[in-house]
Amino acid sequence: VGNSSLLTCPLKGQISMLMWKITPKVGDPCSLVYRADTNMTERTKCHDNLNWTVRAGLPSALEIRQVGIAQEGNYCCEVASTEGNFHTTYHLTVLAPPRLSLYCDEQGSPVCEAAAGKPPAQLSWVPGSSSTAEEKCHEDGTVTVLRKFTACSTNATNVTTCMVSHPAGNWSGSIAY
Numbered sequence: 001v002g003n004s005s006l007l008t009c010p011l012k013g014q015i016s017m018l019m020w021k022i023t024p025k026v027g028d029p030c031s032l033v034y035r036a037d038t039n040m041t042e043r044t045k046c047h048d049n050l051n052w053t054v055r056a057g058l059p060s061a062l063e064i065r066q067v068g069i070a071q072e073g074n075y076c077c078e079v080a081s082t083e084g085n086f087h088t089t090y091h092l093t094v095l096a097p098p099r100l101s102l103y104c105d106e107q108g109s110p111v112c113e114a115a116a117g118k119p120p121a122q123l124s125w126v127p128g129s130s131s132t133a134e135e136k137c138h139e140d141g142t143v144t145v146l147r148k149f150t151a152c153s154t155n156a157t158n159v160t161t162c163m164v165s166h167p168a169g170n171w172s173g174s175i176a177y
Helices: none
Strands: 007-009 015-022 030-035 040-044 050-053 059-063 073-081 083-092 099-104 111-117 124-128 134-135 143-148 158-168 169-176
Touching: 015 059, 030 050, 059 073, 059 099, 059 169, 099 169, 111 124, 111 158, 124 143
Parallel strands: none
Antiparallel strands: 007 059, 015 030, 015 073, 030 040, 050 059, 073 083, 099 111, 111 143, 124 158, 134 143, 158 169
16 A cells, blocks of 8 residues: 556557556446557546556556555556557555554453554464454455453563564564553
């Protein structure tokens, strides 16, 4: 989320037409079409964060600026040229790093929270705990995971560490209770 992504469409031969068909997981499809005979491009229902470059003899590049979850989906480039018809498909999956917090609830039990991550984060406690994770799914496809610490045995120091694993990075934090 928030980064830019660059998708290229390889060229073979003299292009007569080039088209990007974009099918997001959520929302309406859009298309970008370039016709060499008129040197014209046409944009249909595409977001402003798509920047498309077509230059003679160079691969077409589709830049998605400030990638968000709404841009997740399929991006297909179709080329008609003197060498034949070609297509390249990208399946864009967006990772959203969770917002992390570590706090004690009203009963004084430590709670580790990884909010709005995609995919859901994996949480664990050190030393171990008999707790189970609670997940809350959000409309945008992100998931909040909560894990409350439940001590297996009495720990004289009363300090525990939450370990968070996610494809966008790992994190740990300790809390006294």
